[in-house]
Amino acid sequence: MLTRESPELQAVCRRWLTAVAEADSATIANLYSRTATATYLGSDNEEFWVGRDVGVAVARHWAEVAETLGASITETAEIDAYENGPTGWGLIRTAVSFADLGPFPFRITLVFVLDDGAWRIAQTHNSVAADNFENVGVPLTTTLEDLVDALDDESESRLRSAVPQGTVTLMFTDIEDSTKMATRLGDQAWSSLIRHHDRTIDDIAGKNGGVLVKTLGDGAMVAFNSTRDAVTAAREVQSAFQAAVDGTEIRARIGLHVGDAVRTGDDYLGLAVNKAARIAAAARGGETLISDAVRMLLGEASEIAFGEPFDTDLKGLSGTHTLMLLR
Secondary structure, three states: OOOEEOHHHHHHHHHHHHHHHOOOHHHHHHOEOOOOOOEEEOOOOOOEEEOOOHHHHHHHHHHHHHHHHOEEEOOOOEEEEEEEOOEEEEEEEEEEEEOOEEEEEEEEEEEEEEEOOEEEEEEEEEEEOOOHHHHHOOOOOOOHHHHHHOOOHHHHHHHHOOOOOOEEEEEEEEEOOHHHHHHHHOHHHHHHHHHHHHHHHHHHHHHOOEEEEEEOOOEEEEEEOOHHHHHHHHHHHHHHHHOOEOOEOOOEEEEEEEEEOEEEOOEEEOHHHHHHHHHHHHOOOOOEEEEHHHHHHHOOOOOOOEOOOEEEEOOOOOOEEEEEEEO
16 A cells, blocks of 8 residues: 555644643544543653544643643644554654643644544643753654665665566546536545545556556556556556446546656656556546557457557657557
């Protein structure tokens, strides 16, 4: 599955922070999951609570801290949030003050789960940042730069080897009428559908030896070493999308092209990339179009059926291009 930044969870983190700052107990309690494993781990050794009523306990706790200790949390914060399928997490960096003490750096990690279509907090971990040398007499912290520098060339090579190199078969997908669909469904349902879309493509690509290079909001780019594997994956993606998601069918346009692409990190540039994207744009919802180069490499594959070849213009590319429908 693909991990990606989540503006939706950033907003939920912001809502949690505002509710704590304003002692809004009802909102705090409502943001938490009602599962038996919901957990709160505070900055004090005794602040470790697990259970269905964690949200209520957290709300009461912050109200008491504000009243008895004069605690206040700063709403100005750096917030990062990510999601991967039905789970997500948020990182909040802010400050907390107690009466005449502080402010102190305050960090919160929120772990989320999808609960009946809504994001709920399954775990909270708070910490007041302190200097390691002052507390334990040893500078324990290692910077990220130091850790990266410690990677040897062999490890780096293994990390990069997953991305196909040289001549690659590229698959682009695009959801037909995505803007209209997003407007009709609303933000929450559209976000859920896109998560399903990304997860489906990532799973099918991995199963067929491909690598999900990047998602494109309402589409994706996938690279394969094998043209035949790319065709198999395209068929499986279309088949998976024919099944409605909460009553909504995803009509994907898919384009396949093979050629030499310039690899930049884990991405690709070049004419082959542009052509694959334009082929996808030439398809209609539910169709997969392939280039003549893909057809040639497949040879006499008896298990694969094609439509009649046709010539067409592709936006931004000179000349006409021979395409055919993958059946």
